[in-house]
Amino acid sequence: MTKRSVGIKDVAAAAGVSVTTVSHVLNDVAYARVGTETRERVHQAAQQLGYGPNRLAQALRTQRSGMIGFISEEIATTPHAGRIILGAEETARARGYNIMIINSTSTGSQDSRESDVADLLDRQVDGILYATMYHRKLSLPKNLTGVPAVLVDSEDINRSVSAVIPDEAGGARLAVQTLIDAGHTRIGMINNTDDVPATHSRLKAFQDTLADAGLTFHEELVHSELSEVPGGHEAALRVLQSPHRPTAIFCYNDRMAMGAYRAAGELGLRIPEDLSIVGFDNQQLIAENLYPSLTTVALPHYEMGAWATKNLIDAIEGKTDLQLLTAHPTVLPCPLVLRNSVASPQPGPREGSAEQIARTTT
Template identity: 40%
Template sequence: MSGGKTKKRVTMMDVAKAAGCSQATVSVVLNNVTDIKISSDLRVRVLDVAHKLGYGLASPIRRAGLEDIRGGCIGFIVDQLATTPEAVNAIEGARHASWENDVTILVAQTQGRAENERKAVARLLQAGVQGIVYMSIFTRRVSLDAVFDDLSVPLVLLNCYTSDNRFPAVVPDEMTGGRTATTSLIKKGHTRIATIVGESFMEAAQDRLAGYRTALAEAGLNYDDALVAEGNWTPTSGFEATQKLLSLREPPTAIFCQNDKMAMGCFMAIGEAGLRIPQDISVVGYDDDELSRHLRPQLTTLELPHRPMGAWAIEELAKKSRSGHRSLHKVVCTFIARGSISRKSA
């Protein structure tokens, strides 16, 4: 095991902060949007910062092999675009992995309907795509339509996988993420740690809970059903679950919320109870939703890795991968320390 530290991935927010502008401005500059008026000095500053930080044109995402698809097209099939930012983030990661090679990404939304998927495949192939990325908005096992079995171009699965692993696939490492979130609280001296789970039928909720249990076991702490509260990813469910947890005879000193929206509700319930974050109770979220930076204190959370997952998918297509048994590739969810956790008070 190497003794060196893993280099932190540079984000668009890092570029915006260093350049003294908004993320929207950084996006406009790096996407070379010309119909929005931005001063030449600001454009130069953003590009200079992006290069210096290793984002965009100087990004470590770039790999050898993408030259093989230079000037071509990649098809991106996704069931939903509008419900959450994950699809957009994945497409953004794919775009950054290919932008130096003049690769066009064509996106089709199918709403999970097989008929729409067949039409999308036909039209993408007609457009001359050199590979297809198939994405599910929720991490899950998928049963692909027969149209994907005999494609003339390589296929990569993003945020989903098949039972036989016959296609390259990439998903977030949710179990490790849940373990990391819980361990961060254990390291602060907390021993009575609650968690608010998402909808139990979803793999993300199951794996994050498994990670929570693993962290407790590794620390020699007993798992307690009373400290596991049901939620459904919404702020309201986080608020109601936190109220139940705080009403326990021995309430928790820390709460791991399995997404940031539930954490927002958790913040509200803690405030209504007259308690302070993190002095009285620590809170960790998950997803690194935009709202996590606007809560006070800012929310400690884990970042869903959809951008690097999108980049990985493009790299796999550049290898011209074809059918065959393949292992499932998991990408780590980065821990982002902010102000919502502290050492357990005596």
């Protein structure tokens, strides 16, 4: 004998509600007036009976496939921003959708990007998420504008598609203010050389935060290199070997901070006793395993993936209009993660300072 499949009527009977109420609850109908207790009772009955919606029937009725396309510019193959995918996937699953991922490259041609979008559209996806490994501005594939879409960690140069990005400036301000609050008045920065929004906004936030605190911006204490460990090492050496070295450094990212740790060690400086360091990105494998562990700013990767997916699904289901969000990207906060690389500056002359040099020559 074959087991009888559980239907929506069985769920309604078990929950003591109408079939319409069950349909409204399980399909998350926006206009349905169903109390929280009733919703919980319906979900519990559906779970106990093992009831799931008939996807084929649902697709025929709604003209939706329940699939979301996800174009990943390298984030699927790097550890830096993978939580964007996790946030998107968990949010989609909670709403009854699945995600189909295509991994692309940041150096791909416009034709290859349009081909990726076409591949997803051929598979009848209901909408598309387009995510990049780091915050940058894009010239989007033309065929992306014909389907509900949200950009993640990126912006459309024409502002025709809604986007969610991190608060680069706010995160940088938190980092620098943390150093100021610890008592540092002479702060350096090692920055990225790439022409991307984060490079410019983090530097401006650094300058603005110093100005707001009444501190002088010293151009000689800011050096830029490639945003990797060797670049951080080289930039930090130049900053730390200046005639009036800083007592603290704000680093463009955690990889550059790792290079700064190496430079400090080569110069005989202890962290945080002689030099405080703050990073950006909260790459946990780096930040938690440096010694001492690195105070840094976290990028909201998971939150961006979740926000983009929620709003995309709302648009697919007619609950929101993405066009209302295209004029300006949605900006999510970058929280500070306090660890052990920041301390108050030590009193007295520092090695290499003008005061110490004067003392040793008299």
